[in-house]
Amino acid sequence: MYTFSSKLKTFAFVLMVLGALGVGYSFFTAPKTLDDAKAIIEAEHAHGHGAEAHGDAHHDDAHHAEAAHDAHAEHAETVVVEKTEAEVAATAHDSVGAAEIKAETDTVHATATAEAGHEGHDHDAHAEAAHAGHDAHAGHEAHAAHDADHHAEHVFHQLQNKPWAAVYVAALFFFLISLGVLAFYAIQNAAQAGWSPVLFRVMEGITGYLVWGAAIVLALLVAGVLQIHHIFIWMDPEVVAHDHLIQGKTGFLNGPFFLIRAVVFMGGWIFYRYYSRKLSLAQDEATDNLSYKKAFKAAAAFLVFFIVTESISSWDWIMSVDPHWYSTLFGWYVFASFFVSGITTIALITLYLKSRGYLEYVNTSHIHDLAKFMFGISVFWTYLWFSQFMLMWYADIPEEVTYFKMRIENYNLPFFGMVALNFVFPVLILINTDFKRLSWIVTLAGIIILTGHYIDFYNMIMPATVGDQWFIGAGEIGAVLFFLGLFIFVVFTTLTKQPLLAKRNPLIEESKHFHY
Amino acid sequence: MSNKVLHVLYNDDDILMDAVKKTRAAHHHIEEVFTPFPVHGLDKAMGLAPTRLAICAFIYGLVGLSVATSMMYYIMIVDWPQDIGGKPSFAYYMNMPAFVPVMFEMTVFFAAHLMVITFYMRSRLWPFKQAENPDVRTTDDHFLMEVPVHGDENELVSFFQQTGAVEVKVIEKH
Numbered sequence: 001m002y003t004f005s006s007k008l009k010t011f012a013f014v015l016m017v018l019g020a021l022g023v024g025y026s027f028f029t030a031p032k033t034l035d036d037a038k039a040i041i042e043a044e045h046a047h048g049h050g051a052e053a054h055g056d057a058h059h060d061d062a063h064h065a066e067a068a069h070d071a072h073a074e075h076a077e078t079v080v081v082e083k084t085e086a087e088v089a090a091t092a093h094d095s096v097g098a099a100e101i102k103a104e105t106d107t108v109h110a111t112a113t114a115e116a117g118h119e120g121h122d123h124d125a126h127a128e129a130a131h132a133g134h135d136a137h138a139g140h141e142a143h144a145a146h147d148a149d150h151h152a153e154h155v156f157h158q159l160q161n162k163p164w165a166a167v168y169v170a171a172l173f174f175f176l177i178s179l180g181v182l183a184f185y186a187i188q189n190a191a192q193a194g195w196s197p198v199l200f201r202v203m204e205g206i207t208g209y210l211v212w213g214a215a216i217v218l219a220l221l222v223a224g225v226l227q228i229h230h231i232f233i234w235m236d237p238e239v240v241a242h243d244h245l246i247q248g249k250t251g252f253l254n255g256p257f258f259l260i261r262a263v264v265f266m267g268g269w270i271f272y273r274y275y276s277r278k279l280s281l282a283q284d285e286a287t288d289n290l291s292y293k294k295a296f297k298a299a300a301a302f303l304v305f306f307i308v309t310e311s312i313s314s315w316d317w318i319m320s321v322d323p324h325w326y327s328t329l330f331g332w333y334v335f336a337s338f339f340v341s342g343i344t345t346i347a348l349i350t351l352y353l354k355s356r357g358y359l360e361y362v363n364t365s366h367i368h369d370l371a372k373f374m375f376g377i378s379v380f381w382t383y384l385w386f387s388q389f390m391l392m393w394y395a396d397i398p399e400e401v402t403y404f405k406m407r408i409e410n411y412n413l414p415f416f417g418m419v420a421l422n423f424v425f426p427v428l429i430l431i432n433t434d435f436k437r438l439s440w441i442v443t444l445a446g447i448i449i450l451t452g453h454y455i456d457f458y459n460m461i462m463p464a465t466v467g468d469q470w471f472i473g474a475g476e477i478g479a480v481l482f483f484l485g486l487f488i489f490v491v492f493t494t495l496t497k498q499p500l501l502a503k504r505n506p507l508i509e510e511s512k513h514f515h516y
Numbered sequence: 517m518s519n520k521v522l523h524v525l526y527n528d529d530d531i532l533m534d535a536v537k538k539t540r541a542a543h544h545h546i547e548e549v550f551t552p553f554p555v556h557g558l559d560k561a562m563g564l565a566p567t568r569l570a571i572c573a574f575i576y577g578l579v580g581l582s583v584a585t586s587m588m589y590y591i592m593i594v595d596w597p598q599d600i601g602g603k604p605s606f607a608y609y610m611n612m613p614a615f616v617p618v619m620f621e622m623t624v625f626f627a628a629h630l631m632v633i634t635f636y637m638r639s640r641l642w643p644f645k646q647a648e649n650p651d652v653r654t655t656d657d658h659f660l661m662e663v664p665v666h667g668d669e670n671e672l673v674s675f676f677q678q679t680g681a682v683e684v685k686v687i688e689k690h
Binding site: 386389390393394396431433 | 570574602613614616
């Protein structure tokens with residue numbers, strides 16, 4: 001039996017308290033009124049204002065098209081920029097023209113942005129975004145006069161979203177880690193893997209967080225539907241009333257159906273977790289293999305249920321923050337991201353328990369296998385990430401590509417940094433067979449992978465909710481610390497409940513002597 | 517001096533493994549072992565050095581990546597930077613996603629093929645090569661261990677007969 005070390009318990013509580021303080025601070029400092037937001041915008045303009053291409057902020061995009069145009073007129077450009085300019089003129093002639101007309105109505109903003117010094121090729125993006133926005137919303141000239149107020153209101157909403165989005169990203173990340181472990185557990189059961197049964201109790205311990213994580217994420221989704229926060233803009237009837245694209249999706253994207261789906265999906269996953277754990281414990285005491293056979297069938301059925309619900313839940317909880325954008329391989333992409341995080345978490349917790357002397361039969365071959373999975377699924381994640389990115393980049397269809405334009409311009413370091421963290425480092429570190437057996441190497445790679453995939457989820461949620469107002473500050477770090485503390489507390493408490501070695505699993509002897 | 521070797525034949529891989537361990541413990545040099553299929557752990561029991569083929573493959577992969585990158589850079593960016601469907605060919609990084617499939621495939625191609633060729637060269641395999649099979653049964657169901665004779669030949673033969681051999685032959689090698 002595992003006993004929860006008091007040091008680790010204290011550590012978990014400290015994380016939770018620090019995290020709660022950070023989250024509380026970020027809620028406290030978020031602007032309460034429009035005037036607060038205006039003051040923040042003023043302060044930012046003094047420092048130079050970044051580019052902005054938010055999906056629903058079509059009037060802003062028009063500003064930047066004109067701003068970049070002005071910048072081009074005022075500053076001497078390089079040869080490269082001249083070429084881009086010619087290209088832009090061909091593709092986005094009328095939108096730039098439209099932007100020019102409006103330049104007279106809003107010169108203050110234009111000069112402020114022009115001072116920020118846009119690159120020539122950025123011009124392309126803004127002009128295109130403006131073009132798309134112009135087409136989709138023919139009546140938006142009417143807004144031009146109120147643009148400054150609109151912009152302030154827009155930033156106000158983004159700043160108000162910030163602490164909520166930080167909590168949501170962290171809550172989702174840790175919840176999905178335990179879901180990834182559950183999927184891995186089901187795969188090991190259904191595949192009748194001979195190496196992993198000595199790790200089953202560790203996996204069951206990690207999935208103990210599933211019910212907590214689900215409850216918190218569900219609470220956040222309910223809060224969204226109740227208009228307590230505005231992470232999901234399609235939940236706002238005001239927005240939907242003026243948005244034909246969202247109106248067309250209300251058959252799927254509506255509050256009640258959204259919550260029913262969430263409850264059914266989470267309920268199904270929690271039920272499998274509860275049932276498989278029960279069977280796993282029953283098998284310990286049994287005299288036959290009936291429980292094992294039931295667990296095998298349950299795992300197979302769960303995997304079918306999981307792959308459907310995981311895909312839909314990723315549209316619901318992640319893709320719907322950008323309700324104008326869609327991607328067909330998004331469900332797989334999200335799955336790969338939390339699946340590799342889950343496997344990494346198994347490896348890290350196994351190494352911790354092993355180092356404390358709790359896992360007698362776990363040897364370097366088990367670690368080696370986990371590290372191979374970390375390596376392989378990291379590459380798989382990169383494959384999906386690149387496939388999604390490259391297909392949209394290549395075709396360059398405005399309604400798709402704004403998603404990536406937005407991220408590359410405003411989230412450049414997180415967007416490309418995570419590719420280094422999730423692909424380059426794991427591949428270079430974990431390609432070596434001897435390295436995959438070293439605890440400290442696997443721990444190092446694991447921390448890099450988990451950081452990278454947190455940033456991956458950050459990149460999925462933040463651009464749609466806070467736009468260019470992002471920052472990894474007290475709220476974001478606090479939320480991660482809080483959920484990390486909760487995760488550690490729940491997981492290690494679950495681990496104390498049962499022995500760390502399954503007794504009568506038919507494959508346990510093979511697993512004990514597993515050697516690669 | 518005559519160049520005598522022992523050909524010791526076994527008909528079971530477990531007995532062979534035991535025999536190899538005993539031979540090593542008795543400090544007899546094993547010249548070669550012929551088996552009809554890979555015997556798991558035989559290389560460790562014989563004390564052979566681990567292969568460095570994977571390291572070669574990694575380096576070949578890097579070579580492939582460099583070839584692909586420099587080729588595409590020269591052709592698409594330096595030599596004739598045409599506007600093809602609006603793709604930005606001003607700098608390599610701007611159009612890089614379009615080159616990644618080629619970079620990936622070339623990396624795999626170089627790593628795989630050069631590694632296989634390295635394997636053939638290091639293990640001296642090529643078409644029309646004279647087979648070096650001491651006993652045709654070793655390709656079917658027998659295992660053969662070749663040990664050079666030093667010192668007392670009779671003592672050596674009786675040692676190997678005790679290791680479970682089905683046949684021990686003394687061969688004059690040229």
